[in-house]
Amino acid sequence: MRGFFGFVISALAVFLILSCASAPPSGADSSDLDSAVSVPVQGPKKRAFFSSVNSEAVRLAEIGSPQSLRQAAFMIHRSVAEEYTDAEKTLLYISAEIMKIVWPSEAVSWDVPSGVPVNQYVGAIESARKGIYDLSTNSSDFFSTLLPSLVLLSPSGGTVSSYYGRAEAALSSAISMNPGSVLASYLMGVLCLRKNENEKALSYFTQSNGAYSAGTKEIIQAIANACYLTGNYELALSFGEELLPRYPQDTELLKLCARASYAIRDFDRTEGFVVRVLLLEPDNTDYVLLRARILMERGDYIRASSLLDVSERKNPASRDYYLLRARLQRDWNKNSTAAIETVSAALERYPSDLETQLLAAETASMTGLSVNGRSAQELAQEILASHPDSVPAMKICMDEYIKKGDFQKAYSLSSRLAALPSAGSDIFSSHIDICLALKKITEAQELAQRFYRENPADETAVMAYIKVLVASSQRTEAMSLIASLIPGAGQRLKSFLYYERSLLQRSEELALEDLRASLTANPRNKDSLYRLYELYYAKKDWRRAQYYLKQVIALDPSDASLLKKNTELDKLLGR
DSSP states (O other): OHHHHHHHHHHHHHHHHHHSOOOOOOOOOHHHHHHOOOOOOOSOOOTTTTTTSOHHHHHHHHHOOHHHHHHHHHHTOOSSGGGOOHHHHHHHHHHHHHHHHHOTTSOOOSOOOSOOOOOHHHHHHHHHHTTOOOOOOOOOSHHHHHGGGGGGGOTTTTTOGGGHHHHHHHHHHHHHHOTTOHHHHHHHHHHHHHTTOHHHHHHHHHHHSSTTTTTOHHHHHHHHHHHHHTTOHHHHHHHHHHHTTTOTTOHHHHHHHHHHHHHTTOHHHHHHHHHHHHHHOTTOHHHHHHHHHHHHHTTOHHHHHHHHHHHHHHOTTOHHHHHHHHHHHHHTSOOHHHHHHHHHHHHHHSTTOHHHHHHHHHHHHHHOOOBTTBOHHHHHHHHHHHOTTOHHHHHHHHHHHHHHTOHHHHHHHHHHHHTSTTOOHHHHHHHHHHHHHTTOHHHHHHHHHHHHHHOTTOHHHHHHHHHHHHHTTOHHHHHHHHHHHGGGOOHHHHHHHHHHHHHHOSSHHHHHHHHHHHHHHOTTOHHHHHHHHHHHHHTTOHHHHHHHHHHHHHHOTTOHHHHHHHHHHHHHTTO
16 A cells, blocks of 8 residues: 555656746745844854764754654764764754654654753754744754744744745755755645645645655645645545554544545545544534534435534534534525525624625525525625636526526526536536527537537436427437437436427327326426416416416425416416
8 A cells, every 4th residue: 555655646746846846935024033033042153063973864864754863863873972972962952853843753762962052953943942933043054044944833833924935945945955855845845835835835745755754644644635735635535544544543634534535525434534533522513513514415414403403502603503504494494584594694704705605695596585685696796706716606696697587698607617627517508508598509509419429328418408409399309319218217307308298299188198297207397387387378277277387386486477477377366
């Protein structure tokens, strides 16, 4: 398994080194001088401080991986403590501190002799531990250049951005001094993560995973995190799962694996990781909610509702709680009013959160109700104003235009969506429907034929192709294809096929027969129900017409045009 991951890492390194430029050195920001302080140390420093130490030991210490640090310490080990020089004592101290700060999963396997002199190297490490970037080092060698950047791993200093420019320049310099330094590349990766430069971070972490550092927990975990942040979820999960047998109770690893497996929609694996997190952190409401989310994805709304009740008692203001509760009310309880109230509260509390905005727009679209006085279209347009490439927001806007019969505006959006590399079958189907509504038959035909030819087993592609055949009056071909598909079709497709065939029948009796067969396969087929309303309305059979219209309204209660038609039938029936 490790050989496989070594190959993956090597391949990833080649790709990223070619595609991602190394981070250029940046000049120090003037704010660095204002905000950074240092621990006082003794006077002038000797430039060649480590010149008396075994040069190979110094090189190994500069590489800075757990393995190379041990090798360096072994090479300068003395049986008698008094025989150590100040430089050797300092190098052993530096190596031990790097191990503790950078590689906490590894043990320091050598003794640091007493009497380590107080110098710029010791001062830089002490400053970093206190969350301070030490500006007093003279940057005369590798360690005086790099050690102040250990502050990146300090709990109190790792997020102070004022020294980032100086740290980047120093780490770039350290890498140029020793291009094989695992430590320098790793710290540069950490800095890139702090600056949200995730692709660069992944490149540096991959470079740090070389011959001296294979299997180092912190590096593999950093690669896994960077893979997750760059959307390489399967690779993130693979690296995370490589480490878990060695660190089965590491909650950060378990959480990473949970998030990555959820991102690839592997809900069985996600739930396994989430359960393990909750065994170690039973009060972690974020993962209680993630488990509820998984259960809702599976349609297990009863258990999901119980978990939401648990979360509500512990953290009722959680964003995820609001979002899941609103979905539960909307999709399971079918309580549109309660869902709107919940999503309105979420939007008031988290007005700039994209997922909250999208749920509000989606819920408004599905229910036909407004959220905090704004319609689905208004909410979606607000999202597009700040996130112009939001595919979900564009879909909501497109659907709202379709409902209003404004197919020209819908066409503008569906054309953009259909041109995206990520466009799914639902987008192509909607675009074809819009083209048919606008009588763009040629465009609809070309798209439907290609869609069907490339995806002959895709039910959506089959349905779109048949719609175009029917709309373009290709009766013989449509009837033949429908007849060949009906015997093996599932209930949803079979209902659709009978409905489309009813449009091709040359007698009302055969059309009614097909529509009844369509509803037998799927009693909730809105198209078939509405077609029956139309046929009986044309025959002035108001009672039967209203019977079918009311079933359509039950499926789409927010459609004002349907309600208007029902009011008309009430008048015709003398009600």
